[in-house]
Structure formats: structure tokens, C-alpha cells
Amino acid sequence: MLPTRILKAAGNTALRARAPGRLLRNAQQPLVPSVPVRMASQSPSVRLLHSTTPSKNKAQDAIWGATASLSGTSGSPQIVINWADGPASTFDTQYLYDHCRCPSCFHPKTKQRLKTLGPVASDVAVSAIEVKDGQLHVSWNTAPGHESSFPLSFLRQASYDPPLADRFGLLDQTPQTFWGSTIAAKPPTVTYDSVMPNIAGEDVAENGVLDWLNKVYEFGFCFVTGVPATGEATEELIRRMGHIRETHYGGFWDFTADMSKGDLAYSNLALPAHTDTAYFTDPAGLQIFHCLSHLSPPGTGGETLLVDAFYVASQLRERNPEAFETLARLPVPFHASGNEGTILRPPIDQPVLRLDQHGLLAQARWNNEDRCVLGDKWTPQDITQWYDAARLFESICTSPEAEYWVKLKPGTVVVIDNWRVMHGRAAFTGQRRMCGAYVGADDWKSRRRALKKVQQQKTGEDDVWRYGW
Numbered sequence: 340m341l342p343t344r345i346l347k348a349a350g351n352t353a354l355r356a357r358a359p360g361r362l363l364r365n366a367q368q369p370l371v372p373s374v375p376v377r378m379a380s381q382s383p384s385v386r387l388l389h390s391t392t393p394s395k396n397k398a399q400d401a402i403w404g405a406t407a408s409l410s411g412t413s414g415s416p417q418i419v420i421n422w423a424d425g426p427a428s429t430f431d432t433q434y435l436y437d438h439c440r441c442p443s444c445f446h447p448k449t450k451q452r453l454k455t456l457g458p459v460a461s462d463v464a465v466s467a468i469e470v471k472d473g474q475l476h477v478s479w480n481t482a483p484g485h486e487s488s489f490p491l492s493f494l495r496q497a498s499y500d501p502p503l504a505d506r507f508g509l510l511d512q513t514p515q516t517f518w519g520s521t522i523a524a525k526p527p528t529v530t531y532d533s534v535m536p537n538i539a540g541e542d543v544a545e546n547g548v549l550d551w552l553n554k555v556y557e558f559g560f561c562f563v564t565g566v567p568a569t570g571e572a573t574e575e576l577i578r579r580m581g582h583i584r585e586t587h588y589g590g591f592w593d594f595t596a597d598m599s600k601g602d603l604a605y606s607n608l609a610l611p612a613h614t615d616t617a618y619f620t621d622p623a624g625l626q627i628f629h630c631l632s633h634l635s636p637p638g639t640g641g642e643t644l645l646v647d648a649f650y651v652a653s654q655l656r657e658r659n660p661e662a663f664e665t666l667a668r669l670p671v672p673f674h675a676s677g678n679e680g681t682i683l684r685p686p687i688d689q690p691v692l693r694l695d696q697h698g699l700l701a702q703a704r705w706n707n708e709d710r711c712v713l714g715d716k717w718t719p720q721d722i723t724q725w726y727d728a729a730r731l732f733e734s735i736c737t738s739p740e741a742e743y744w745v746k747l748k749p750g751t752v753v754v755i756d757n758w759r760v761m762h763g764r765a766a767f768t769g770q771r772r773m774c775g776a777y778v779g780a781d782d783w784k785s786r787r788r789a790l791k792k793v794q795q796q797k798t799g800e801d802d803v804w805r806y807g808w
């Protein structure tokens with residue numbers, strides 16, 4: 340049964356989409372196996388020690404007593420874990436020996452591996468295995484000898500033969516809400532005071548930033564209201580999410596329609612919905628805008644456009660799965676060549692819709708202005724398929740149900756997940772001053788994860804097994 344997911348187009352009825360291509364992130368699997376594992380029977384091939392005393396940890400009791408035995412069917416020794424809910428997990432001993440996280444194999448502070456592959460022989464031997472308190476304990480027949488312990492929850496999550504758990508949930512573990520124009524009724528918003536430590540106090544502000552980044556993750560954007568309408572306050576606010584990403588536009592920018600840079604953003608022309616820096620191997624993660632001034636009247640226009648590319652992709656997939664597949668398959672080059680001394684063109688082209696290793700939509704890269712010459716290694720059929728698909732994608736992007744127009748006013752900052760939500764602008768007249776910055780995709784997601792860890796740590800203890808997935 341493929342995972343399904345409720346697409347909550349805010350304000351609209353819930354759209355239920357089954358993700359045959361596993362397009363959408365789903366609610367996550369629990370880390371601890373959801374079913375108890377069976378008490379071992381004696382294994383003929385190895386002396387199996389298992390404790391008869393109940394474990395100290397009630398949760399571990401639920402999975403206590405896994406079966407563990409040795410086998411060597413594939414030419415290298417293996418350890419088999421039998422789970423109460425059916426399929427056994429088979430691990431090469433080399434895999435488990437390599438994944439030992441005792442302090443001599445895995446630095447407890449830096450969370451880095453301390454063992455190279457040299458000692459990890461393909462036939463590393465086991466002298467004893469024991470299951471106790473929800474852990475698999477292994478005594479290695481190595482010189483010198485070595486002891487390892489693996490939480491059964493780790494083994495369940497790491498199981499590769501067969502795979503028993505989707506790992507994509509290990510990082511973010513929250514569903515996303517795709518939206519259309521009706522998001523205007525209740526856009527995600529936090530207050531400046533709630534995220535600034537000098538106002539809310541350190542702890543409250545840290546939780547405020549987590550709430551803020553959770554909204555950015557869930558919706559792909561979030562407003563911040565009550566921000567002093569200065570560049571300094573805006574820059575300080577941005578740094579609450581992560582460090583600023585320097586580019587050929589500088590770090591923190593404060594711009595207007597003066598063509599000071601060779602880009603249409605520095606004009607007063609309308610800009611269709613797009614994601615920024617499509618010409619970087621690693622496009623900017625967050626795009627932050629704060630309109631510091633635009634006296635209108637007499638100025639006119641300058642409204643900001645927001646479009647959820649993940650919502651558009653879900654609509655595209657429903658209407659024309661082949662078009663979705665085409666935009667997820669064909670790599671498209673982008674460039675930035677408008678500034679003296681800068682000719683940006685990434686060495687590896689990426690498709691407009693980029694799926695992650697789980698087949699889930701992870702990034703939209705859509706910028707018609709910066710698109711390069713198409714067709715490298717494409718077939719004539721690819722050409723026609725891509726144009727048909729891209730036109731359909733663009734028609735959905737520009738449809739009334741997808742577009743969310745908002746006039747940014749001084750005091751309200753918008754934070755945009757540039758890997759997911761496209762932005763644009765109406766043409767304008769008059770003096771319009773906009774400031775903002777980029778934050779790297781990995782950087783803001785790291786900040787969010789670290790804040791979640793602090794929150795979780797207050798309830799449970801941290802452990803080395805939560806890292807490095």
C-alpha cells in the first residue's frame with residue numbers, strides 16, 4: 340500500500356493524493372520499531388545469550404528479545420535479526436562492525452567515525468552475540484577483541500536486507516502543506532518579537548525561531564510582522580535563521596530599480612514566478628524580502644507574487660503524469676551572465692523538478708529568464724515533450740488558483756523556501772526599496788534540526804544513533 344498524504348490546500352477542501360511515484364513527503368515512520376520482536380529460540384549455529392530479566396526501559400520492553408543468529412550464506416558472515424512482525428533482517432558482519440558507535444569507533448562529541456575501512460574485513464568474525472534490553476551486543480573475534488552494542492531501533496531503521504523503514508523521515512519528520520491562492524486567507528506568520536532574544540528572552544526566542552522555521556518548512560514561506568523597517572533590523576532578523584549566503588550580489592542586499600546589477604530584479608519590470616539562483620549548483624535555500632519603502636501613490640504596482648511549485652507539481656502530476664515525469668527527467672541548464680566578470684553556469688544540469696533518493700519532490704528549479712540553450716543530449720522527442728510539459732507547468736503556475744499576490748509593506752518580512760516556492764513581482768513605478776538576503780538550504784534546515792534536537796533533548800537524552808543518517 341503506497342503511502343498517501345493529505346494535501347491541505349489551505350482554505351480549500353483537502354486533496355487526497357496517493358503518491359504512486361512517492362511524490363510527496365509523508366508523515367514519518369517512528370524510529371522505534373512499531374511492533375515487538377519475538378524472543379529468540381536457541382540458534383544451533385551460535386551460543387545465544389539472552390537476558391531473562393526484563394529491560395529497564397518500557398519502550399525497549401516492546402521490542403525486547405529479538406532473535407539474533409549467525410549465518411554465512413553470502414560468503415561473508417552475517418547476523419540475522421528476526422522481528423516479531425515477519426521478515427528477518429540480515430546484516431553482513433562487516434556492515435555492523437563498520438557501524439559500531441562505541442567511543443573508540445565514533446567520536447562522541449564530533450559525531451565522526453574514527454575507524455577507516457582497513458580493519459573492516461569482509462569476513463570479520465563474531466565470537467558471541469547477545470540480545471539484552473533492546474540492544475544487540477556483539478563480541479568481535481578480532482585482534483584486539485572488540486565489543487559493540489546496537490539498539491534494535493537502529494537495526495530496524497538501518498535494515499537493508501530487506502529495507503524496513505523509510506529514512507527520509509529521520510531528518511525532518513513533518514508533513515508539508517501545499518497551497519494555492521486561498522492561502523491568502525491565513526498566510527503563515529510569526530511576530531518579530533517572538534524570535535528576537537533581546538525582546539522575548541533567549542529560550543522563548545529560540546522556540547520562536549523553531550516555530551518560524553517549522554512554518555517555512557511546512558508552507559514554503561512565512562511572514563514576519565512587526566519588523567523595524569530598517570536594513571539593520573532586517574539583517575539581524577535574517578541571521579536568527581542562519582548565516583547569510585554571499586553571492587555576486589553581495590551578502591545582505593538593499594536594492595532598487597537602478598540597474599546597478601545586470602539582472603532584471605534591478606529594473607521596474609514585471610517578473611514572472613521564478614526561483615532564484617537556478618544557475619548555482621546549490622541554489623539559495625531561503626530568499627528573504629523586506630520592502631522598506633514604495634510610496635504608492637504616487638508609485639504603482641510592485642506587488643509580490645508567491646506560487647507553491649510543489650502544489651503546482653502535484654497538480655501537474657494529477658493532470659498529466661507524463662509531463663511531470665518529463666520535467667523530473669530532463670536536465671535544464673541555467674546561467675547568469677549579466678554582470679561584468681561573472682558568467683555563472685553550473686557544470687551539472689538539473690531537472691526543473693528534482694526528486695530525492697526516495698523519489699520525493701525535493702526541489703523546484705524554475706527560472707525562465709535564466710534558462711540556457713536547451714537540447715544537450717536530448718532527443719528530438721525530448722524537445723517536444725519538454726516544451727509541452729513546461730508550457731503546462733507554466734500555465735498552472737499562472738492560474739488564478741495557484742497565484743498568491745500580496746503587497747509587501749514596510750514592517751513585514753517574507754521568508755521564502757527558494758527550493759520550493761517561486762516568487763515574482765508586478766511591474767511598478769516610483770521609488771521602491773527592497774532589502775534582504777539568501778540563506779543556504781542546508782544551513783537553515785540544520786538550524787531547524789538543531790532547535791528540534793534541543794527541544795527533544797529536554798524530554799529524552801541525546802544519543803549518538805540519531806546522527807549521520
Ligand SMILES: C[N+](C)(C)CCCC[C@H](N)C(=O)O
Nearest residue numbers: 588592594602604614615616
Ligand atoms: C540579489 N537580489 C535578490 C536583489 C537580486 C537577485 C537576482 C536574482 C536572479 N534574477 C535570480 O533569479 O537568481
Ligand SMILES: O=C(O)CCC(=O)C(=O)O
Nearest residue numbers: 604610615643763764773
Ligand atoms: O523586487 C522584487 O519584489 C523581487 C525581485 C526578484 O524577483 C529577485 O530579486 O529575485
